[in-house]
Amino acid sequence: MTGDPIRRPLDDVWYCVGESRRFRPGRLSAVTLGEEAIVVGRAETGALFALRDRCPHRGMALSAGRLVEGNLVCPFHGWQFRPDGQCAAIPALARRDDADFTTVRLPRFAVAEVSDLVWIAAGPNPQAAPPIPEVDFPYCGMLVEILEVEASFDLVALSFVDPAHVAYVHDSWWWRPSKTLKEKVKHFAPSPFGFTMTSHTAKTASVVYRLLGAVPQVEIEFRLPGVRLERITAGRKRIANYTFASPLGQGRTALINAMYWNVPALNLLKPIARPLMRQFLGQDRDVLQIAQKGLDRKPAMVLMGESDVQSQWYFSLKREFLRAREAGSAFVNPLASRELRWRS
Ligand code: FES
Ligand SMILES: [Fe+2]
Structure with missing residues (x-):
């Protein structure tokens, strides 16, 4: 350490x-x-x-x-x-x-x-800690998977705000049928202890989104210490896909995915969804463990361009949290609203 x-x-x-x-x-x-x-x-x-x-x-x-x-x-x-x-x-x-x-x-x-x-x-x-995330609708089902990753807390948390890895790491047919990179424009606003990619219409309909039967609105919030909250809304149907990192000591981190829904039909898909969720998290684990070995040899990271701005924000938020704690003063979110463009 x-x-x-x-x-x-x-x-x-x-x-x-x-x-x-x-x-x-x-x-x-x-x-x-x-x-x-x-x-x-x-x-x-x-x-x-x-x-x-x-x-x-x-x-x-x-x-x-x-x-x-x-x-x-x-x-x-x-x-x-x-x-x-x-x-x-x-x-x-x-x-x-x-x-x-x-x-x-x-x-x-x-x-x-x-x-x-x-x-x-x-x-x-x-x-004075960031609030514990809650699910803001009455859910009828949930699915939780926890994987242990031999990688630092930061490296796991950064994977929650890293749009550029998706096309390379999560290239499963059911999540990302197309391999071509497309330019994306996303709007971000500061939120308590983090930032939120404000609601947008999910156009690249992955199989998961299409199951909802309507064009969903998606909002993704990131919050310290390592919390990613994806909220999907299609009419009255709601899915919350929450991802957390928890430190396990000795350079190990728990990668936790909790999914909630209010659509009873989705309960039937649980036996299929569980292995898919494991596969998805396993793709992150495998790449993070190898990257960690490189960072162990030399810890510096080069963060480049707008696809890495959210990673910069992660460190800005963490630095401000440490400053506020040290000074005994309130946390002041250092971020401003902003549009980000990248290809993913
Ligand atoms: S009672 Fe706990 S170690 Fe003796
Ligand atoms: Fe990932």
């Missing part, structure tokens, strides 16, 4: 750690976020908690333990912790032993559940 904060994933912001249904009532799960190992528990009441997955006694992974009457029990010597991290009991203490276990406390992480995904804040102060 480099010492330059612009190269590191942001602290104190929310990251997606998986689907809600993965976290079952009465069970514990191990989650990695950046360099932090976290135990996530869900009480029988449904409430989630997230604590450092390291028993202060001898370092045991608490995720290997159990939830007993709402408390986390370490599997090594049975120390008990409340969901707020406070040590609640040390069973080995004799009655006359006055060792004060109330001084023992596990670091706690903020955890939230939004649109059937679980988010954890990597840091103690997520109040």
Whole structure:
């Protein structure tokens, strides 16, 4: 890991750690976020908690333990912790032993559940963080795929705002039937903690868009730390295709794709859609892993022309976020509305 904060994933912001249904009532799960190992528990009441997955006694992974009457029990010597991290009991203490276990406390992480995904804040102060994305319509189906990529957080996040890779990396018949590059004109406006490609009519009808039966409007928002929100509207039909990057530490990043829809017929396509989504994400993973090796040898990138302006914006937003955090002041979006042209 480099010492330059612009190269590191942001602290104190929310990251997606998986689907809600993965976290079952009465069970514990191990989650990695950046360099932090976290135990996530869900009480029988449904409430989630997230604590450092390291028993202060001898370092045991608490995720290997159990939830007993709402408390986390370490599997090594049975120390008990409340969901707020406070040590609640040390069973080995004799009655006359006055060792004060109330001084023992596990670091706690903020955890939230939004649109059937679980988010954890990597840091103690997520109040000023970019908001967790929500789905703004009642959905009747969703599909989530998560891939692990051996590439930096930045490289994965940049792939969300990189129009020039699509023709080369995602050249599947069902997504991009035509191989010829066409000139595109897109309008962008700043949005909270990012920018939005304002709604346009999708002319190059990919098979996915044509399934909606009408000419869809598409809006794509990017937001820190690594969140891409594609909103597709065709009359009353809605699809939200959300993509997130979450840091896994040691140069690895989770690439998460969550798709939601309000069209019941699309539920039937889920068995077909899942392998296609995996293939699509796998195309990104494969190319990102190889590019990362080149960046490991020499980290500099040459960003050129308007097809790379969104990549420049990513770093501008991140730099401003770090500046605001450092100065203790509010984030001020450094971007202005602008038209971009490229061939893709
Ligand atoms: S290591 Fe957890 S109780 Fe001893
Ligand atoms: Fe991609």
